[in-house]
Amino acid sequence: MTTGYCIDCDFEENHLCGFVNRWNPNVNWFVGGGTAKNTHSILPWDHTFRSEQGHYMYVDSVYVKHFQEVAQLISPMTTAPMSGCLSFYYQLQQGNDNVFSLYTRDMAGLYEEIWKVDSPGNAVWNLAEVEFSAPYPMEVIFEVAFNGPKGGYVALDDISFSPVHCQNQTGLPFSAVGTSCDFEKDLCNFYQDKEGPGWTRVRVKANMYRTGDHTTGTGHYLLANTKFTSQPGYIGRLYGPSLPGNMQYCVRFHYAIIGFLKMSDTLAVYIFEENHVVQEKIWSVLESPRGVWMQAEVSFKKPMPTKVVFMSLCKSFWDCGLVALDDITIQLGNCRSPERLPPPPGECTFDQDECAFTQEKRNRSSWHRGRGETPTSYTGPKGDHTTGVGYYMYIEASHMVYGQKAHLLSQPLRGVPGKHCLIFFYHMYGAGTGLLSVYLKREEDSKESLLWRRKGEQSISWLRALVEYSSRRQHQIIFEAIRGVSIRSDIAIDDVKFQAGPCEAHLTTVTRSTSYWVYRNHFILMLVPVEIQMYCVTVTLQDKGHSQNECAY
Incomplete structure (x- = not known):
């Protein structure tokens, strides 16, 4: 046990738990309460005992002479790693002329604001709860800044720390579901400025000049089309x-940039403090492959309620293009690099290795783990599906002959009653593309069962596959790729996931967009999307115990 004081304090003892006031000629923290004769008592009672005999800390603006007069109450330095909830009670009067904030300060003297009052002042004790983390020695600083002699007062009492997360009694509830969106149905809880065209929800057929969406390869995403705007900036x-x-x-999201001679700042992410109308840039595009879905992630923490703002910018008429945005998620906690995280059980992105997948033989004609573009032009993906710069598995058709096969086997999977769901992304682009098949190999069965198959060129984008099957016995899943008639026959897979239970989409309604160009005065002005309904239904093959999605227009 280390001797010293704790952050917890009710200010009833003379030592004040080790808290000290940073002296200022005009504004300082004082001890209030105790006796009726105490000239520093400005409140009828404290929070601890709810009586005139109790004590608290307070600071007022009686002697303020300049703007931004600051009073600081500083805690003892922490001596052991701490993480949890820091709570305290406060009163604040005439809050328009003062700012009450909470900071941490490390041994190097670096400050970080972790809380700021966001409600009008009143003459009652208010509870504040703040997520607090001190992995190394830190001080906690309660700071009040006055902007004038009529700034009122701030009182503080009953500071305590708990090693559990805050219940967020002083703020809005957070829901990861309500802050995420794949734009398949609508904009979810996201919205735009009222003026200007801004972002458009689109669904296009992918080709060499435009990409399909990131979620499924055939769904919706947001597009900021600055290419034909008449407004520089x-x-x-x-x-x-x-x-x-x-x-x-x-915050994690996927983006794709098309066009633009200079990519810097074509897409940026800001955080917007609602109460103070302040925007702060936390991320922006520097340089990335064009026309490839890239993953970006950024962490932030602000004391005030905030909104995340995605901003696309066209700096000049001659340097504009397309900015695509999809699959936004906002979650609690710090972002961690995917390379540092082990893959969840039953899931493989191929970014670290081949997970538990094996091959019967390894040579030039087997499955390869690759990143970026494949060696042969006009076939294969430009990047992986997970982040755009990660790894995927593929066959290199230039190393194979027509009809040659490559097999990738999963680890043995335990059989359970009911349905299994296999989810993966596949890429089949190239004039000579062959076949990609998925087989089920049950324990003690001599023959595999075909679950899913695609033949020929499918899309220049990554496409999602959902395969539902049943197996009570231990089994393996086999990915079989067959080389087509030419070297432009590279086939790739990525983001393989096994889930217990039926697949999420048994009946889904999506839309397909066809497009036509609008011409005026011999110039191409814009691309107009036309929505066509497409229905997808999961077809179950009873005799084989599996199903697959089939779509019709």
């Missing part, structure tokens, strides 16, 4: 839902 803003203050957030 055009800006499109997409606002996310309100996020409670005093929490650590991780």
Whole structure:
């Protein structure tokens, strides 16, 4: 046990638990309460005992002479790693002329604001709860900044720390579901500026000049089309839902940039403090492959309620293009690099290795783990599906002969009653593309069962496959790729996931967009999408115990 004081304090003892006031000629923290004769008593009672005999700390603006007069109450330095909820009670009067904030300060003297009052002052004790983390020695600083002699007062009492997460009684509830969107049905809880065209929800057939969506390869995403704008400096803003203050957030999203001679700042992410109308840039595009879905992630924490804002920018008429956005998620906690995380059980992105997948033989004609573009032009993906810069598995057709096969086997999977769901992304682009099949090999069965198959060129984008099957016995899943008639026959898979239970989509309604060009005065002005309904249904083959999605227009 280390001697010293704790952060917890009710200010009833003379030592004040080790808290000290940073002296200022005009404003300072004082001890209030105790006796009726105490000239520093400005409140009728404290919070601890609810009586005139109790004590608290307070600071007022009686002697303020300048703007931004600051009073600081500093805690003892922590001596052991701490993580949990820091709570305290406060009163605040005439809050328009003062700012009450909570900071941490490390041994190097670096400050970080972790809380700021976000409600009008009143003459009652208010509870504040703040997520607090001190992995190394830190001080906690309660700071009040006055902007004038009529700034009122701030009182503080009953500071305590708990090693469990805050219940967020002082803020809005957070829901990861309500802050995420794949734009398949609508904009979810995201919205745009009222003026200007901004972001458009689109669904296009992928080709060499435009990409399909990231979620399924055939769904919807957001597109900021600045290519034909007549306004240099055009800006499109997409606002996310309100996020409670005093929490650590991780924002992940996928984006693709098409066109633009200079890519810098064509897409940026800001955080918008609602109460103070302040925007702060936390991420922007520097340089990335064009026309490839890339994953970005950024962590942030602000004391006030905030919104995440995605902004696309066209700096000049001659340097504009397309910015695509899809699959936004906002979660609690710090973002962590996928390379540092072990893959969840039953899931493989191929970014670290081949997971538990094996091959009967390994040579030039087997499955290969690759990244970026494949060696042969006009076939294969430009990047992986997970992040755009990660790894995937593929066959290199230039190393194979027509009709040659390559098999990739999963580890043995335990059989269970009911349905299994296999989810993966596949890429089949090239004039000579062959076949990609998925087989089920049950224990003690001499022959595999065909679950799913695609033949020939499918899309220049990654496409999602959902395969539902049943097996009570131990089994393996086999990915079989067959080389087509030419070297432009590279086939790739990525983001393989096994789930217990039926697949998520048994009956889904999506839309297909066809497009036509609008011509005026010999110039191409815009691309107009036309929506056509497409219905997808899961067809179950009773005799083989599996199913697959089939779609019709």
